[in-house]
Amino acid sequence: MPAEQPSHLLAALTSRRFLISAWPWRAAAYALTALPVLGVAALLLSPLILAWAATVSFAADGRFHLPVLVITAFLTLALGGVGTVLAAPFAALERRRLRLADPRPVEPGHRAAAGLPWLAARYGEPGAWRELLYLLLLGTVAPIVYSLLAFAAFVVAVFIVSPLLVFKDGTDLDGVADTIVLGPWQVTTPTQAIPYLLLGLALLPVLAYLTGLLAAGHAAIARRLLGRGDDAALREVARSRTRLVDAFDAERRRIERDLHDGAQHRLTSLTLQLGVARLDLPEDTPAAQALDRAHTEAKDLMVLLRDLVHGISPQTLADLGLPAALHDLADRSPLDITVTVDPGVADRYPARLENTAYFAASEALANVAKHSGATAASVRLAHQRDTLIVEVHDAGRGGADPARGTGLTGLADRVAAVGGRLLLSSPAGGPTLVRVELPCLT
Amino acid sequence: MSDLTRVVLAEDGVLLREGLSGVLARFGFTVAAAVGDGDELLAAVAAEDPELVITDIRMPPSFTDEGLRAALALRAAAPSRAVVVLSQYVQPEYAARLLDSGDGRRIGYLLKDRVVDIAEFVAALRTVVGGGTVVDPDVVRRLLQHRRDPVSELSPREREVLALLAEGHSNAAIARRLTVTEAAVGKHVGNILAKLGLPQTDDTNRRVLAVLAYLRTTR
Numbered sequence: 201m202p203a204e205q206p207s208h209l210l211a212a213l214t215s216r217r218f219l220i221s222a223w224p225w226r227a228a229a230y231a232l233t234a235l236p237v238l239g240v241a242a243l244l245l246s247p248l249i250l251a252w253a254a255t256v257s258f259a260a261d262g263r264f265h266l267p268v269l270v271i272t273a274f275l276t277l278a279l280g281g282v283g284t285v286l287a288a289p290f291a292a293l294e295r296r297r298l299r300l301a302d303p304r305p306v307e308p309g310h311r312a313a314a315g316l317p318w319l320a321a322r323y324g325e326p327g328a329w330r331e332l333l334y335l336l337l338l339g340t341v342a343p344i345v346y347s348l349l350a351f352a353a354f355v356v357a358v359f360i361v362s363p364l365l366v367f368k369d370g371t372d373l374d375g376v377a378d379t380i381v382l383g384p385w386q387v388t389t390p391t392q393a394i395p396y397l398l399l400g401l402a403l404l405p406v407l408a409y410l411t412g413l414l415a416a417g418h419a420a421i422a423r424r425l426l427g428r429g430d431d432a433a434l435r436e437v438a439r440s441r442t443r444l445v446d447a448f449d450a451e452r453r454r455i456e457r458d459l460h461d462g463a464q465h466r467l468t469s470l471t472l473q474l475g476v477a478r479l480d481l482p483e484d485t486p487a488a489q490a491l492d493r494a495h496t497e498a499k500d501l502m503v504l505l506r507d508l509v510h511g512i513s514p515q516t517l518a519d520l521g522l523p524a525a526l527h528d529l530a531d532r533s534p535l536d537i538t539v540t541v542d543p544g545v546a547d548r549y550p551a552r553l554e555n556t557a558y559f560a561a562s563e564a565l566a567n568v569a570k571h572s573g574a575t576a577a578s579v580r581l582a583h584q585r586d587t588l589i590v591e592v593h594d595a596g597r598g599g600a601d602p603a604r605g606t607g608l609t610g611l612a613d614r615v616a617a618v619g620g621r622l623l624l625s626s627p628a629g630g631p632t633l634v635r636v637e638l639p640c641l642t
Numbered sequence: 643m644s645d646l647t648r649v650v651l652a653e654d655g656v657l658l659r660e661g662l663s664g665v666l667a668r669f670g671f672t673v674a675a676a677v678g679d680g681d682e683l684l685a686a687v688a689a690e691d692p693e694l695v696i697t698d699i700r701m702p703p704s705f706t707d708e709g710l711r712a713a714l715a716l717r718a719a720a721p722s723r724a725v726v727v728l729s730q731y732v733q734p735e736y737a738a739r740l741l742d743s744g745d746g747r748r749i750g751y752l753l754k755d756r757v758v759d760i761a762e763f764v765a766a767l768r769t770v771v772g773g774g775t776v777v778d779p780d781v782v783r784r785l786l787q788h789r790r791d792p793v794s795e796l797s798p799r800e801r802e803v804l805a806l807l808a809e810g811h812s813n814a815a816i817a818r819r820l821t822v823t824e825a826a827v828g829k830h831v832g833n834i835l836a837k838l839g840l841p842q843t844d845d846t847n848r849r850v851l852a853v854l855a856y857l858r859t860t861r
Contacts (some may be wrong), residue, residue, distance in 0.1 A: 457705070461655070467659035471758040476665060479760065495758075502755055506731075516731055519706045524735065531732075531784050576827075 208302035210416040213409070224408040227415035230300040231349065234418065237297070241290060245339035248275045274288040283335065284328040285319070290338065291331040291426050298426070301419035306427040327428070335423040342418070349414050356407050359400025362393040405576045442552070442616040449513075449555050456513035464505055471498040514558065521547040522554050526561055526579055533565055535577050542582040548590065553640055556618050557581070557590050560636040566594035572596025572632060588638045598630035613638075647771055650690055652683040652697040652709060662696070662757060669764045680708035687716055687723075688844035694724045694771050698754065699736070710736055724770045726750030728757065732780045743776070750776040760778045761773045762815075774810040796837060803830040 206212035209230075214224040230424055242249075252270040258265050277299035308327065324326045358365075375427040387393045479631040481488040509515075510532075517525035523541045549553070561579055566578045574596030582589040602624065611634075612622040620638035649671045653659040656678075663673045671694070671700065679702045685693060695716060697709040709854035713725045721744030729736060729751065750770040757763050766776045782805045784821040796804060799820075806816045813831065817824040 434651065447679070465655040465658060468755065468758065469655070469661050472658065472661040472665065472760070475758050475760040476668070477659070499758060503757070506755070509733070515700075520733065520735070528731070528733075602648075612784075 202313045208304055209412060209419055210302075213412050213416055218227040218412065219405055219408060225406075226300050230297065230415040230419065231346070231411050233297055233300070234342070234346065234415075235405040237290070237293060238346060241335055242343050243337035244286070245279075245336070248272075248279055249340065251275050274561060279332075283332045284322040287331040287335040288322065290335050294334070294338075294422050295426050298419055298422050301415050302423060303421075306423055308426070308428075327630060331426045331593065333481065335420065337421065337425075345414060349410060350437055351408060353407060354634050356400050356403045359396045359403065362387060362396045362400070365393075382383055387467070442619075445556070445614070445617045446552055449551065452513040453518070456509055456515070459505070459509045459512070460515075464502075464509060467498065468500055468504060469494065471502060474498055499519050517558050518551075522549060522557055523581060525546060525554075525558055526581060529558070529562055529565065533569065533577075535565065535569055535575060537565065538578040540578065540580045542580070544587075545581050549640060553588060553638055556614060556620065556638060557588060557636065559614060560590050560611055560622075560634075561592060564590075564634040564636075567600065567634075568594045568596060568632070571600065572598075572630070574630075583640075586639055587635060588640045590636045592634045593631060595631045597628075598626045598632050599628040600624060600626035600632050600634075608634075646692055647671045647676045647819050648690065648692040649694045649696060650674055650683065650686045651694040652678070652680070652686075652695070652701065652712070654678045654698060654701045658757075663755075664775035665760055665764070666696075671767070675695055680712040683709070684723070692723075694726065695768065696726045696767070698727065699727055699729045707736075710739070713740065714743050717749075721745050722748060724750075726752065726767060726770055728752055728754040728778075729778075730754055732778065732784055734784060737777050737781050741777075747773055747775060748781045751781065752776065752778045753780055769810055776810045779809060780806065792800060796834060800830050800834050800837075803827060804834050807831065807834070 206215050206221075206223070209227055212218055212221060215221070245453055251268065254265075254268045255272045258268060291308070297307065298306055313476065389398065394410065469516060474491060478488065478491045478495055480489060513626070514528070516528040523539075523545060525549075526539050526541070530539045549557070549592055565577060565579070568574055572594045574594040577592060577594040580589075580591040582591075600608065602612065608622070615622045615636050615638065618638060623635040623637070624633070625635075626632040647670070649666055651659065651666070651673055653662060653676070659676050659678070663676050666673050674683075674690040677683050677686050678719055680697075683697055685696070693826050695713065697710040697713055699707055702706040710727060713727050716723055717725060718741075721760070723744070725740070725748065727736070727750065732753060740749050740751055743749070748770050750766055752766060757764070761791060767778050801819065803816055806814050806819060811819070813827045817827045820827070
């Protein structure tokens with residue numbers, strides 16, 4: 201089973217393949233592009249930072265300097281007044297830049313609007329204030345942390361190029377050995393520099409992890425402060441919907457089992473007894489005719505019950521899997537249906553997936569029979585990378601509208617509950633294509 | 643005819659098992675054992691060595707294809723033992739696997755619901771015991787449905803003949819059913835085999851196998 205591709209930097213960091221993946225490069229790109237942004241942010245905030253620094257240092261000496269206090273108060277109030285507006289372009293830029301480290305979509309935590317309503321929203325919405333907090337962090341904490349990383353990168357770089365430095369400077373025309381200083385040690389010849397070169401090379405992976413860690417931390421804070429912050433809630437809702445679907449499927453299987461073991465079995469036995477009784481009666485007696493009718497009705501009831509049980513939970517699906525069940529479905533339909541199963545489709549998938557895919561095909565075919573006016577349809581089952589695809593196509597009158605009738609919306613709900621999506625193309629006049637994509641990791 | 647044919651019956655529903663035992667006894671079969679799952683079936687057949695085995699497909703413990711697996715095992719052990727399998731639903735794949743087992747003769751694959759048409763059910767059992775092969779008409783109908791291949795080139799009458807042929811009838815029996823002469827049936831059969839590109843033989847059972855093999859590969 202191939203491992204799941206990490207979807208963002210933080211997940212990639214825990215992967216053993218981190219160093220040979222593209223993620224270190226993306227982390228480096230994210231960190232490098234952060235420099236100008238945080239530079240501008242720091243510049244923008246520098247008056248305020250200086251004012252506070254002055255106030256704090258005066259206060260530490262027990263002094264009280266009114267102009268400094270006034271300026272600090274003014275700048276702080278000004279930041280409160282226009283800060284959220286200032287933060288907006290930074291936030292927009294940072295959300296775009298975030299894709300480098302975390303391609304998962306991030307939705308702004310505020311409503312998109314323009315003009316006065318937008319301005320009002322800058323003061324009224326918590327999302328705007330979170331963006332201001334992000335700007336403050338960007339202009340204060342970020343420069344310090346990024347400087348530390350830059351210093352580490354500089355040290356490693358000097359180690360690696362040290363033989364070149366010595367070679368170039370060490371053999372000048374006078375033959376006087378030049379010296380470079382690496383920490384407490386001095387290096388005068390290229391040979392002496394080789395251990396430092398090796399050390400530098402050995403430190404490269406460490407640097408890659410440091411960069412990854414910093415970029416991932418930055419990205420996580422950006423996602424938290426610049427997004428809506430409700431990802432976790434969404435996941436939880438999706439999970440609970442999936443549980444609900446599973447519970448429904450289990451319940452349907454239980455009902456199917458009960459009907460099969462109870463009612464169906466007893467009815468078959470009863471019909472058999474009627475058949476036996478019929479054998480004992482001479483032809484052309486009223487009793488024989490009555491019994492004939494009873495036998496026929498019991499047989500009709502058997503068919504009815506069998507179809508009912510099949511509709512609740514198709515046994516072919518549970519026993520034989522999706523391709524066989526789709527063929528079976530096609531055979532039961534009043535329409536002329538062609539089933540195509542692409543190469544690469546497995547016989548079995550997780551029950552939840554099979555049930556949803558089958559339900560989708562069955563619902564779509566029922567719609568074709570009810571609304572399209574077509575007499576033929578085709579069903580296609582395909583498995584492309586991590587997606588199981590069911591397509592139902594008909595050349596009927598088209599114009600299917602999810603807003604009318606509950607069939608398609610019910611189907612979309614069911615598909616969404618397992619994380620899939622429903623696509624519909626149905627121009628007036630036809631043809632209609634229903635495409636269901638279900639995520640599956642095999 | 644097949645007086646006192648010894649039968650082992652496997653069906654997990656008690657009521658239906660009793661009912662079927664009654665029917666079998668009434669029509670001159672001896673029910674040597676009537677059991678409720680696949681393992682018991684294998685044990686009973688080993689103990690009784692019956693001429694005919696009738697088994698439901700869906701039985702405990704997994705309620706999927708226990709009966710089919712038992713039937714295939716029995717056929718592997720004794721390739722010419724008559725086995726009739728009762729299926730809850732039409733599954734051409736099941737029929738194909740059965741026909742592939744042993745020598746391909748003395749096989750019955752019927753929908754479970756057929757047992758209530760007692761006369762036809764008993765006739766099918768006798769055909770199988772007598773060396774024939776019976777495949778449920780629904781299987782044949784489904785295989786013939788929705789086709790875009792040489793089978794669709796058959797005339798309606800030829801399709802009828804093919805369906806009867808697949809059910810294991812001889813030319814004479816087909817002629818009686820369709821109220822035509824046996825010579826006419828022979829001509830139809832020749833045409834069918836020619837259109838399907840199959841070599842002609844006189845063996846009824848081989849014709850069934852050929853037809854099903856052909857249908858299976860093109861499904």
